[in-house]
Amino acid sequence: MRSDLCLVMDQGSHSSRAMVFDRFGNCLSQGQVQVKTRLTQPNRAEQQPTDILISLKRAALEAVSKLKREDRAKLRTAALTTQRSSVLCWDADDGNPLTPIISWQDRRGFHYIDDLMPLASMVRQLTGLYPNAHLPASKLRWCLEHMIFNTAKHRIRGGPVASWLIKQLLHEQPDLIDGVSAARTMLFSLKDRDWHPELLDLFQLPDSLLPKVRPSKYNFGTLKLPGLSLPLNYVSGDQAAALFAFGEPSQDNLYINLGSGGFMNRVLTERGLHPQERILHHLIHSDKQPLYSAEATINGAANALDWAFNICRPDTRDIDSWAEKCTDPPLFMNMVGGVGSPYWQSLDRSCWINDCDDPEARMVAVMESIVFLICRNIRAMSALPPAKQIIIGGGISQLSSLCQRVADLSGLPVLRYEQHEITSLGAAWQVLPNSVRDFVPEKTFTPQANGPLALRYQSWLNTFNEYLDSLEG
Numbered sequence: 001m002r003s004d005l006c007l008v009m010d011q012g013s014h015s016s017r018a019m020v021f022d023r024f025g026n027c028l029s030q031g032q033v034q035v036k037t038r039l040t041q042p043n044r045a046e047q048q049p050t051d052i053l054i055s056l057k058r059a060a061l062e063a064v065s066k067l068k069r070e071d072r073a074k075l076r077t078a079a080l081t082t083q084r085s086s087v088l089c090w091d092a093d094d095g096n097p098l099t100p101i102i103s104w105q106d107r108r109g110f111h112y113i114d115d116l117m118p119l120a121s122m123v124r125q126l127t128g129l130y131p132n133a134h135l136p137a138s139k140l141r142w143c144l145e146h147m148i149f150n151t152a153k154h155r156i157r158g159g160p161v162a163s164w165l166i167k168q169l170l171h172e173q174p175d176l177i178d179g180v181s182a183a184r185t186m187l188f189s190l191k192d193r194d195w196h197p198e199l200l201d202l203f204q205l206p207d208s209l210l211p212k213v214r215p216s217k218y219n220f221g222t223l224k225l226p227g228l229s230l231p232l233n234y235v236s237g238d239q240a241a242a243l244f245a246f247g248e249p250s251q252d253n254l255y256i257n258l259g260s261g262g263f264m265n266r267v268l269t270e271r272g273l274h275p276q277e278r279i280l281h282h283l284i285h286s287d288k289q290p291l292y293s294a295e296a297t298i299n300g301a302a303n304a305l306d307w308a309f310n311i312c313r314p315d316t317r318d319i320d321s322w323a324e325k326c327t328d329p330p331l332f333m334n335m336v337g338g339v340g341s342p343y344w345q346s347l348d349r350s351c352w353i354n355d356c357d358d359p360e361a362r363m364v365a366v367m368e369s370i371v372f373l374i375c376r377n378i379r380a381m382s383a384l385p386p387a388k389q390i391i392i393g394g395g396i397s398q399l400s401s402l403c404q405r406v407a408d409l410s411g412l413p414v415l416r417y418e419q420h421e422i423t424s425l426g427a428a429w430q431v432l433p434n435s436v437r438d439f440v441p442e443k444t445f446t447p448q449a450n451g452p453l454a455l456r457y458q459s460w461l462n463t464f465n466e467y468l469d470s471l472e473g
Contacts, residue, residue: 003022003074004022004023004074004076004077004432004433005020005021005022005028005067005071005074005075005076005432006020006021006075006076006077006078006079006427006428006431006432007019007020007060007063007064007075007077007078007079007223007230008020008021008078008079008080008081008424008427008428008431009056009059009060009078009079009080009081010080010081010082010238010421010423010424010427011052011055011056011080011081011082011083011161011162011165012035012083012238012259012260012423013035013037013083013103013104013105013259013260013303014034014035014037014260015032015033015034015035015055015059016032016033016035016052016055016056016058016059017030017031017032017059017421017424018030018031018032018056018059018060018062018063018064019031019063019421019424019428020063020064020067020071020075021424021425021428021432022432023428023432023433023434023435023436024435024436024437024438025245025419025425025428025429025435025436025437025439027421027424027425028067028071029063029064029066029067029071030062030063030066030421031058031059031060031061031062031063031064031065031066032059032062033055033056033058033059033062034055035047035051035052035055036048036051037103037105039105042108043106043107043108043110043133043346043348044106044108045102045103045104045105045106046100046101046102046103046106047086047100047101047103048100048101049088049090049097049100049101049164050097052101052161052165053165053168053169056165056169057169057225060225060228061225061226061228064225064227064228075228075230076230076432077230077231077232077233077234077431077432078223078230078231078232078233078234078431079232079233079234079235079236079241079427079428079430079431080162080165080166080169080232080234080235080236080427081235081236081237081238081241081423081424081427082160082161082162082165082181082237082238083103083104083160083161083237083238084104084160084180084181084184084237084238084239084240085104085134085135085136085160085184086101086102086103086104086136086160086161087101087102087136087139087140087143087158087159087160087161087185088100088101088102088143088158088161088164089140089143089144089147089149089156089157089158089209090156090157090158090164090167091151091155091156091157092154092155092156092157092175093155095164095167095168095173097164098147098149098151098156099143099147099158101161102139102142102143104134104261105134105260105261105299105303105337106133106134106139107133107134107338107346108133108138108139108142109133109137109138109139109141109142110133110138110346112133112137112138112141112142112203113131113132113133113138113346116131116202117131119202123186123199123202124281126189126190126191126196126198126199127183127186127187127188127189127190127196127199128183128190128280128281128282128283128292129184129186129280129281129282130278130279130280130341130344131186131344132340132344132346133338133346134297134299134338134340135184135185135186136159136160136184136185136186136187137185137186137187137199137203137205138186138203140158140159140185140203140205140209141203141204141205143158144156144158144204144205144209153206153208154208156208156209157175157209157210157211158205158209158210159177159181159182159185159209159210159211160177160181160182160184160185162177162178162181162235162237163175163176163177163181163211166211166220166221166232166235169223169224169225169232170220170221170222170223170224170232171221171222171223171224171229172221172222173221174211174212174220174221175211175212176211176212176213176214176220176221177210177211177212177213177214177235178213178214178215178216178218178235178236178237178286179193179213179214179215179216179283179286179290180216180236180237180240180283180284180285180286181235181236181237182195182210182213182286183282183283183286184237184282186199186203187199187200187203187205187210188213190281190283190292193213193286193290194213195207195210195213213286214235215286215287215288216234216235216236216240216285216286216287216430217233217234217287217430217431218233218234218235219231219232219233220232220233220235233431234427234430234431236285236286236427236430238259238423239257239263239265239295239423240282240283240284240285240293241423241424241426241427241430242255242257242263242393242422242423242425242426243255243265243267243284243293243426244285244426244427244429244430245393245417245419245422245423245425245426245429245437246391246417246422246425246437246439247429247435247437249265249267249284249291250267251266251267251268251269251385252387252388252389253266253267253387253388253389253390253391254266254378254381254387254389254390254391254412255267255390255391255393256374256390256391256392256393256394256397256406257392257393257394257422257423258298258301258302258370258392258393258394258395258396258397258402259301259302259394259395259396260301260302260303261297261298261299261300261301261302261303261337261340262297262298262301262370262373262374262394263295263296263297263298264295264296264297264298264374264377264378264381265282265284265293265294265295265296266293266294266381266384266387267284267291267292267293268281268291268292268293268294269291269292270292277342277380277383278341278342278343278344278380279294279295279296279341279342279377279380279381280294280295280296280297280341281293281294281295282294282295294381294384295341296340296341296342296377296380296381297340297341298340298341298370298373298374298377299335299336299337299338299339299340300334300335300336300337300339300350300369300370300373301370301394301396302394302395302396303336303337304334304336304337304350304366304369304370305319305363305366305367305370305396307336307350308332308362308363308366309363312359312362312363313359314359314360314363319363319364319367319399319401319402320399320400320401322360322361322363322364323364323367323401324401326358326360326361326364327452328361328452329361329362329364329365329368329456330352330353330354330355330356330361330362330365331352331353331354331365331369331456331459331460331463331464332350332351332352332353332362332365332366332368332369333349333350333351333352333353333369333463333464333467334350334366334369334370334372334373335347335348335349335350336348336350339468340373341377341380342376342377342380343468345468345471345472347471349467349471352365353463353467364401367399367401367402368405368453368456368460369460370396370402371402371405371406371409371457372409372457372460372461372464374406374410375406375409375410375457376461378410387412388412389412389413389414389415390406390407390410390412390413390414390415391414391415391417392406392414392415392416393416393417393419393420393422394420394422395420397416397420398420400443400445403416403443403445404445404448405450405453406445407445407446407447407448408447408448408449408450408453408454409450409453409454409457410447411447412447413444413445413446413447414444414445415441415443415444415445416441416442416443416444416445417439417440417441417442418439418442419439
């Protein structure tokens with residue numbers, strides 16, 4: 001048992017990854033294949049299903065091929081994590097995709113959300129979610145109303161991308177989905193832990209459309225790749241899995257994961273809405289004893305920086321050094337991908353206020369806007385018991401200037417670990433028996449007095465609120 005290994009496949013916005021872990025969280029090998037997202041106006045973001053499937057298979061085979069022969073023989077199990085809000089439709093008989101993958105960034109169904117806002121309280125009570133166009137329900141309705149399917153209605157399936165990947169990767173070709181991904185659709189009842197007929201009626205979706213819901217830890221079937229056959233024993237959403245990267249998540253911590261988008265989680269041990277200000281109440285582990293979280297979302301994180309790099313075109317990407325010398329950057333109204341919690345604004349009207357011609361200062365402003373959105377959401381979570389520390393991960397957590405600013409404004413120590421791929425690490429902890437996590441932080445950012453930053457945050461907050469009001473007016 002001590003030598004058992006697991007293969008974790010993680011399908012993300014920019015790439016498909018596969019990593020092989022032992023029970024101590026050591027990564028023995030990995031593979032990664034970049035993927036493309038087609039962004040078109042208005043509000044659309046799509047991926048080609050076959051490209052995503054091939055990329056995930058290639059990443060898995062690359063990771064396995066890099067193992068020593070004796071380690072390859074120790075592979076015992078597999079896990080799959082994916083974007084929670086990316087969806088598509090497929091043929092139940094042969095698994096062939098009937099639509100593109102509509103990315104989590106896509107907001108084409110926003111008008112359905114606008115129409116149901118009078119029922120937002122009911123939706124929130126059933127699902128724990130604040131209605132917004134990033135979630136799958138409105139995208140599935142859009143598909144059924146606008147796509148032409150040359151197949152019988154009873155054969156049409158639709159759901160999160162994880163369900164289609166399960167169908168394609170497993171020998172049994174089941175139509176299944178884990179409870180965590182299902183809970184993100186806005187069609188799933190937290191109380192009943194299943195699809196809710198009233199929500200299906202609300203979005204005019206047939207119950208035959210959706211796959212059957214199973215726990216996160218479940219024998220989904222047999223992963224079949226050339227020269228490899230493993231049981232798939234864990235499926236979950238990326239952000240939920242990341243919470244288990246360093247063992248059982250603690251209620252004392254605020255967890256921040258900064259990838260393309262940003263996600264902030266406080267663990268809750270029981271279901272039931274708290275009076276947080278437009279914060280999501282989400283399932284993070286689907287089992288007999290489920291775990292929940294209060295979750296805040298930041299739509300513009302790494303993708304906001306990428307967007308700004310394409311516009312500003314600085315000579316390098318050294319944001320940390322620019323942040324040291326730039327004492328008075330402009331303010332950036334970060335609406336890249338729309339605005340997540342607690343505002344839930346689907347428009348993308350990003351701009352700089354008090355702008356300048358210095359591309360480095362403009363990039364620092366974008367970085368600080370991510371910090372400011374984090375701190376605004378910390379305030380929105382104030383109904384919860386205060387966190388004692390922040391654990392930060394994801395690609396742009398490597399920006400020390402960002403981490404220090406989060407510590408300064410929040411007043412909480414920020415712990416950053418060397419292990420950056422925390423989604424896969426969390427999945428490995430779940431699936432390997434007797435997993436152990438003895439990691440220590442690579443760096444702890446201690447809060448420091450930073451008056452100019454606090455003044456910029458207050459100025460940004462006032463300006464951002466006024467800017468959003470002007471767009472809604």
